[in-house]
Amino acid sequence: MIKIRDLNKTYNLGQPNALHVLKGIDMDVAAGEFLSIMGASGSGKSTLLNVIGILDNYDSGEYILDGIPVRDLSETSSAELRNRKVGFIFQSFNLISYKNALENVALPLYYNGIPRKKRNELAAEYLEKLGLKDHALHLPSELSGGQKQRVAIARALISRPSIILADEPTGALDTTTSREVIEIMREVNRSEGITMLIVTHEGAVARATDRMIYLRDGRIESDKHNPNPVIEF
Ligand code: ADP
Ligand code: MG
DSSP, X not given: OEEEEEEEEEETTTSTTOEEEEEEEEEEEOTTOEEEEEOOTTSSHHHHHHXXXXXXXXXXXXXXXXXXXOSSOOHHHHHHHHHHHEEEEETTOOOOTTSOHHHHHHHHHHHTTOOHHHHHHHHHHHHHHTTOGXXXXXXXXXXXXXXXXXXXXXXXXXXXXXXXXEESTTTTSXXXXXXXXXXXXXXXXXXXXXXXXXXXXXXXXXXXXXXXXXXXXXXXXXXXXXXXXXXXX
């Protein structure tokens, strides 16, 4: 579902302070995979994830998502493709602070033109799936970190994306809550068959996934199948 060939990205291209961040990335991801991209801070993980999520563009190479070449798309076409194909989970949750859990989860459907009644019904269904039925009307400030991340997972799931991209999803959580979030992501991957790509700098999170890609200074240093994924935290 993802095919990336010799992909390069430089920040401030052509300027004296140019920074070559992605240096010839080759990567294939099959539908239904549960994988991680690991690497030190500054190695280019978020940049790569943002390119994959069509939040950012790249300078050269090839990126094909579900058969669609992602290159030089207009704002409108990239937004449309992104809304249809990709769900995001972030370290800082990125929930809208003045909207309650239900409204946050329903938001992607608003952008997809789904009527309000249907949006709210579906949002309630996804909140229930994530064990947050009784928190639907709570604002993010009234939720714990783990509950906020579960709201974010429900929001990522609601538009039935083909892939969910998670950038340091446990970065702001304690160990117990991290475990809970990774278990939920694994369960979602299994039950909904949604491809799940987790970016992390934590080895323990990577070892919970089926495939570990190690990024170093903008290059893939290793790409290994993990025969025995474990949640050891
Ligand atoms: P990681 O997620 O692995 O920590 P990033 O992809 O965020 O790495 O960043 C890789 C490098 O690119 C870092 O040196 C960072 O400072 C730089 N960088 C990230 N975003 C930008 C930007 N918008 N403009 C310029 N440099 C950036
Ligand atoms: Mg990052």
